[in-house]
Amino acid sequence: MKFHFQHFLKALLLGMFTLFFANLHITGDITKYVNPKYDYMSKMAAIFFFVLLLIQVTRIWQEKHARHACSHKCNHDHGDSQWSLRRIVSYSIVAFPIVTGFMIPPATLDSSIAANKGFLLTQDSNEGRGGEERTSLLEGAKSLVEKENIDIYSSEHIPLPNENYLSEEEYDGKLQLLQKSESIHMTEDMFSTYYAEINDNPKSYIGKKIKMSGFVFKxxxxxxxxxxxxxxxxxxxxxDASIIGFLTEIKGADTIQEDTWVEIEGVIEVGNYNGSDLPLLKATSLNMVEEPSEPYIYPVLKLLGK
Structure with a gap:
């Protein structure tokens, strides 16, 4: 029996990839990388890596005579090829993402990322921090939250952390509630839809009370x-993460640090920023809160019945 170190190294890398994906699902950290709607794809990747691992393990130890003799110049790897700089670089490129994945814990996006992603309120895309080009997310609020039709009977009907799979009847009912109610609660399931509606028709919501939570961005x-x-x-x-939120006025805002999670209650008014009308929240109360276990917002997915 002959031990093939390079086959062992390949098996080790496949095992690490399998373990990494499995750990993301066990801990729930997968939602810090992708919309949970797509977590079945990463599960498939973990299974695929595991199958490749099982195949690769059988190649680590082989009978010496098991290696066939190539009478021609072949390009495939027998597992005992000589090490070269090119081969070392190839293994390093494959190993880098998995090593950093284990060494660097997943972190929640914060205001520093928000500043690089694009300003929420700036209308002039050529001005801002550092002078980089940025586009207004206010103008594109509607395009950020388009509903997606999902067959309720398909394999893609997977419950999300914020339970934003809604039937058409449920969706229409919650949208009507927004329009009729004098008090708006920005819950996670309808946050993006409510945000788009209020931004699109700010004058229709003047005087309504609002309650929401989020992190502070300046x-x-x-x-x-x-x-x-x-x-x-x-x-x-x-x-493809995008920052969405409301301009808010409250006494002592300058003493609140960026990335602080807060819950506010207030009243919706219409303000003007850089020549554009936009919703302005006049906060009546503000409380510091812990960052939620699921800090992100996902678009509403509308279920289709048979």
Whole structure:
């Protein structure tokens, strides 16, 4: 029997990838990388890596005569090829993401990412921190929260942390509740839809009470009594994360640090920022709260029955 170190190394890498994906699902950290709607894809990846691992393990120890003789110049690896700089670089590239995945714990997106993703209120895309180009998320509120039709009987009907799978009847009922109620609660399941509706028709909601939670984000140019109560909207994965939230006025806003999670109650008014009308929350109370276990917001998924 001959031990093939390179086959062992490949098996080790496959085992680490399998363990990494399995650990994300066991701990629930998978939601810090992708919309839970797609977690079945990472489960499939874990199964795929595990199958490859089982195949690779059988190649680590082989009879010496088991290796066939190539009468021609072959390109496949027998597991005992000579080490070269090119081979070392190849293994390093494969190992890097899994090593960093284990060494660097997943972190929640915060205001520093929000500043790089794009300003929430800035209308001039050529101005802002660092002078980089940024687009207004206020103008694109509707496009951020398009409903997606999901067959209720399909394999994609997987419960999400914020339970934002809604039947058409449930969705329409909650939207009507927003329009008729004098008190609005920005719950996670309808947060993105309510946000888009209020931004699209701010004058229709003047005087209504509102309750919401989020993290504090501050833009350059805000007054000392202003801040933005924000959430990250995840459509597919954190790579497409967008910050959404409301400009809020409250006494002592300048003493509240960015990334602090707060819960506020207030009244909706219409303000003007950089020449555009937008919802302005006049906070009547503000309380510091712990960051929720599921800090992200996901688009509403509308279920289709038979």
């Amino acid at each position: 833009e350059e140019g805000l007054a000392s009594n202003q801040l933005v109560i924000s959430r990250f909207l995840i459509t597919h994965c954190i790579a």
